[in-house]
Amino acid sequence: MLIVTALGGNALLRRGQPMTSENQRENIRIAARALAPVARQHDMVVGHGNGPQVGLLALQGAAYADVETYPLDVLDAETEGMIGYMIEQELGNVLPFERPFATLLTMIEVDPNDPAFANPTKFIGPVYTKEVADRLAAEKSWVFKQDGDKWRRVVASPEPKRIFELRPIKWLLEHNTIVIAAGGGGIPAAYEPGTHAPGAHRKLAGIECVIDKDLATELLARELKADLYVMLTDADAVYVDWGKPTQRAIRRASPDALSAMSFAAGSMGPKVDAACRFAKATGKTAAIGALGDLERIIAGEAGTTVSSAASGIVLAR
Numbered sequence: 001m002l003i004v005t006a007l008g009g010n011a012l013l014r015r016g017q018p019m020t021s022e023n024q025r026e027n028i029r030i031a032a033r034a035l036a037p038v039a040r041q042h043d044m045v046v047g048h049g050n051g052p053q054v055g056l057l058a059l060q061g062a063a064y065a066d067v068e069t070y071p072l073d074v075l076d077a078e079t080e081g082m083i084g085y086m087i088e089q090e091l092g093n094v095l096p097f098e099r100p101f102a103t104l105l106t107m108i109e110v111d112p113n114d115p116a117f118a119n120p121t122k123f124i125g126p127v128y129t130k131e132v133a134d135r136l137a138a139e140k141s142w143v144f145k146q147d148g149d150k151w152r153r154v155v156a157s158p159e160p161k162r163i164f165e166l167r168p169i170k171w172l173l174e175h176n177t178i179v180i181a182a183g184g185g186g187i188p189a190a191y192e193p194g195t196h197a198p199g200a201h202r203k204l205a206g207i208e209c210v211i212d213k214d215l216a217t218e219l220l221a222r223e224l225k226a227d228l229y230v231m232l233t234d235a236d237a238v239y240v241d242w243g244k245p246t247q248r249a250i251r252r253a254s255p256d257a258l259s260a261m262s263f264a265a266g267s268m269g270p271k272v273d274a275a276c277r278f279a280k281a282t283g284k285t286a287a288i289g290a291l292g293d294l295e296r297i298i299a300g301e302a303g304t305t306v307s308s309a310a311s312g313i314v315l316a317r
Helices: 021-039 051-063 071-093 132-141 166-174 213-223 255-259 268-282 291-298
Strands: 003-005 043-048 101-104 107-109 122-128 141-145 150-155 177-182 187-191 204-206 228-233 238-240 248-254 285-290 304-306 313-315
Touching: 003 213, 003 291, 021 043, 021 291, 043 071, 043 166, 043 204, 051 071, 051 122, 051 132, 051 313, 071 177, 071 187, 101 166, 122 132, 122 141, 132 141, 132 204, 166 177, 166 204, 166 213, 177 291, 187 313, 213 228, 228 255, 228 268, 228 291, 248 255, 255 268, 268 285, 268 304, 285 291
Parallel strands: 003 043, 003 228, 043 177, 101 177, 107 187, 228 285, 248 304
Antiparallel strands: 122 150, 141 150, 187 204, 238 248, 248 313, 285 304
16 A cells, blocks of 8 residues: 655654754654554655744855855755655664665646735744744745744745656655655746747746645645555644634544635645545545554544545544
């Protein structure tokens, strides 16, 4: 069975933790221990978030005045390599030596006319107080939005259209390789205007934005014809009435029923959207749940599973 996983940011850096290499490695070590038992039995592709890491690199770049800060597509590429390296190493420490790994820098096409560019919504970087966020907005022309009781930088998050490295990913999977791909939603790229016309020499270029990692890995799972697509986060399931005394976990749901409900755009919303897209398009199962519950999620005993075979919304008892 081919399982495509998307590791939430908590697998790399917990909210409020200093963004040190040591903290990231320890969190990835925990993630590797959860992924390893499943990887022993199944083919696996691992996607991951990179919001805090991209934000940190942007801040570090801005602090060096002699050279202009690198654009977000380049920072995406840097973090794909950095995080992929750590995932490879920590998985390799708990899996047999013979099992190969590969981190693939993954370019994903976006439409430069996507309406997302007019309304930035994707959180990147650390959290700030309102006072600090206002100062950075004035100094750097960054856009900030509220994230809980703090503020974070937001950038455009256009729809992923095409995965350019799909063929090498398939080849690696055919050779029993665990592939780390589409990290942080991939590296956003677009064809320059006029170069995609028939007969024209096409010219691909990076573009300043961040693709949602759940939508990117959903597209990857769909294109790979994955048997299961799992988004792993710090919540053990999708909840109705989240944060209220009446909250209850959704155990199973049909994509139509779940997509009719409303969830927070900055957290569970994109995961629900991605799960519903995958289930509708493939007729297979998507799931959302906690990293430590991965084996039980696959068995249908934990998390929230989304499938066209489900009827309506089934709440946990």
